[in-house]
Amino acid sequence: MYDERASTEIHTDASGYGIGAVLVQIQNNVEKVIAYASRTLTKAEKNYSTTERECLAIVWATNKFRPYIFGKHFTVVTDHHSLCWLMNLKDPSGRLARWALRLQEHDFDVKYKTGKKHSDADALSRNPVEEETETPDKFLAVTTSMNLAMEQKKDQDLAKLKLLSNSSKNEEFRFIDGILCRKNFDPDGKLWLPVIPKHLRADILRHFHDAPTAGHLGFAKIMTGYARDFTGRECTEMSFGMSCIVGSAKGESPFQRPPGRLVPIPPAIAPFHRIGIDLLGRFPKSAHGNKWIIVCTDYSTRYAITKALPTAEVDEIAKFLLEEIVLRHGAPQVIITDRGAVFRSRLVSSLVDLCNIDHRFTTAYHPQTNGLTERFNKTLADMLSMYVDVEQKIGMKFYHL
Numbered sequence: 001m002y003d004e005r006a007s008t009e010i011h012t013d014a015s016g017y018g019i020g021a022v023l024v025q026i027q028n029n030v031e032k033v034i035a036y037a038s039r040t041l042t043k044a045e046k047n048y049s050t051t052e053r054e055c056l057a058i059v060w061a062t063n064k065f066r067p068y069i070f071g072k073h074f075t076v077v078t079d080h081h082s083l084c085w086l087m088n089l090k091d092p093s094g095r096l097a098r099w100a101l102r103l104q105e106h107d108f109d110v111k112y113k114t115g116k117k118h119s120d121a122d123a124l125s126r127n128p129v130e131e132e133t134e135t136p137d138k139f140l141a142v143t144t145s146m147n148l149a150m151e152q153k154k155d156q157d158l159a160k161l162k163l164l165s166n167s168s169k170n171e172e173f174r175f176i177d178g179i180l181c182r183k184n185f186d187p188d189g190k191l192w193l194p195v196i197p198k199h200l201r202a203d204i205l206r207h208f209h210d211a212p213t214a215g216h217l218g219f220a221k222i223m224t225g226y227a228r229d230f231t232g233r234e235c236t237e238m239s240f241g242m243s244c245i246v247g248s249a250k251g252e253s254p255f256q257r258p259p260g261r262l263v264p265i266p267p268a269i270a271p272f273h274r275i276g277i278d279l280l281g282r283f284p285k286s287a288h289g290n291k292w293i294i295v296c297t298d299y300s301t302r303y304a305i306t307k308a309l310p311t312a313e314v315d316e317i318a319k320f321l322l323e324e325i326v327l328r329h330g331a332p333q334v335i336i337t338d339r340g341a342v343f344r345s346r347l348v349s350s351l352v353d354l355c356n357i358d359h360r361f362t363t364a365y366h367p368q369t370n371g372l373t374e375r376f377n378k379t380l381a382d383m384l385s386m387y388v389d390v391e392q393k394i395g396m397k398f399y400h401l
Contacts, residue, residue, distance in 0.1 A: 001354070002034050003027055008074040009111075012061045014053035017041055021061030023068060035327075037064045052095060054080040059099045062106055067330025073107045079114060148194060149178040155197035265369075268300035274334040275299065275325065276373035279312055279342070280380060294320050295380065297373045304376050314345040321351060331355040336370045338362050 003025055011022040020038035024031055041048075045056060058076055062069065152158050158180060172183050174192060181192040268274040276299065281292035290308035294317065297304045305324055309316045325332070335352065337343040339361050352359045362369035 002068060004072075004356075008069060008072065009077050010058075010061050010065060010069070010074060010108075011077045011113075012054070012057040013079060014041075014050075014057040016053075017046060019053065019057040019060060021057060021064060023065045034068065035065065037061065051080065054078060055096060055099055058110075059102060062103065062108075069106065069108075073109075075109050075111050077111045077113050079112070148196075149180075151197050151200055152180050152195065155199070158195060158197060265299070268298075271300045271303070272298050272325075272329045272332050273300055274336065275332045276336040276370040277321070277343070278338065278370060278373045278377060279317075279340070280377050281312065283384070292316075293380065295373055295377055296320075296325060297376050299372055302372070306380065312342060314342050314347045317342050317345075318347050318351050321348070326355055331357055334358045334360060336360050336362065336373075338367065338370065339364060 006025040006027045009024045009026070011024060013020050018038060018040050020036075022036055023034040025034055026032075039060070041053070045053070048056065058078070062076075173195075174181055174183070176192055180195045182195050184191055184193050265274075275296055277294065277296050279292055279294055283291050283293070285291055286308065288308070289310050292309040292312045293306055294309055295304065295306050307320055307324060309320070335357055337359070342348065343359075343361070349359070367374045
């Protein structure tokens with residue numbers, strides 16, 4: 001467990017293809033590891049000199065462990081002796097100067113240790129972890145062997161566009177890998193979008209709407225996602241929001257009285273400065289035995305973290321708070337929850353106190369206090385409701401979002 005009062009060290013090392021770091025604390029005269037980190041070098045970083053790679057390891061490690069070390073003195077331990085003079089350069093220039101400037105926000109000393117005694121960080125740098133690749137926020141959840149170029153040839157209207165695209169003066173249409181594409185004038189989207197034949201547009205829209213990951217969202221959102229990846233939306237008159245039996249049966253919201261005058265919560269000053277946590281359930285038992293979903297939302301970025309749980313016991317809540325929030329994103333300054341027994345338990349209260357977190361509870365019978373989390377709960381529940389059959393069994397697996 002991290003001790004705010006114990007002396008802290010960061011052991012760093014670099015190899016020809018990776019960098020590694022270990023966050024260490026001296027507690028009761030014993031060296032204890034708090035966290036490990038490593039990553040591979042990019043193609044450009046592999047061309048750095050040995051000194052630059054070692055310095056890169058320090059810059060990356062201080063940024064990686066920033067929630068633990070910011071505002072307190074610590075020691076950087078390295079097996080590269082030349083880094084000891086990095087912060088003492090009188091007239092630095094280039095890349096080293098930029099890194100030295102970034103490191104000036106921290107209060108630290110650089111300590112040299114021979115390579116034989118520096119095996120922890122050295123092992124990480126020689127066995128780096130590949131950088132995680134984020135899942136695209138929009139994708140067509142259908143695997144198909146369709147040849148779009150062949151399908152375009154079947155559309156008589158596209159034949160005229162192909163003749164126009166062969167003209168050197170035409171700047172709106174272009175062939176890319178044998179596929180007719182149209183220029184996208186939206187500065188935030190892709191430059192060229194494939195032209196979809198009329199006979200395929202209905203199938204593609206149906207996949208955007210009915211796929212297990214689509215959630216049966218409304219017509220406007222479906223068309224927005226379609227327009228980002230394809231062109232030809234102006235030629236369709238389909239409205240899945242009106243024709244979807246499941247959506248029309250379960251998507252209607254009861255009439256709600258307008259809320260009274262509320263005192264707004266001031267905006268958060270930084271990512272994960274203030275978060276809201278809530279439990280969603282109880283659901284029918286899933287294939288993996290899960291019945292609950294715990295939801296965490298960041299009030300600064302609107303970023304949401306969810307996890308399926310088998311029970312709503314106190315230890316599951318504390319484990320989620322520690323592993324998914326504190327150890328991944330650092331301890332927030334404020335946590336907002338309802339007045340449920342699990343959130344007011346001794347275990348959760350002790351964890352919050354150890355992390356120096358201000359735990360705030362919503363007003364009784366007033367969930368709007370944690371409105372951002374409650375609104376995300378509604379969106380998530382609406383999407384899950386599309387997969388509940390008549391026997392109230394969820395016909396899908398819970399995914400870790």
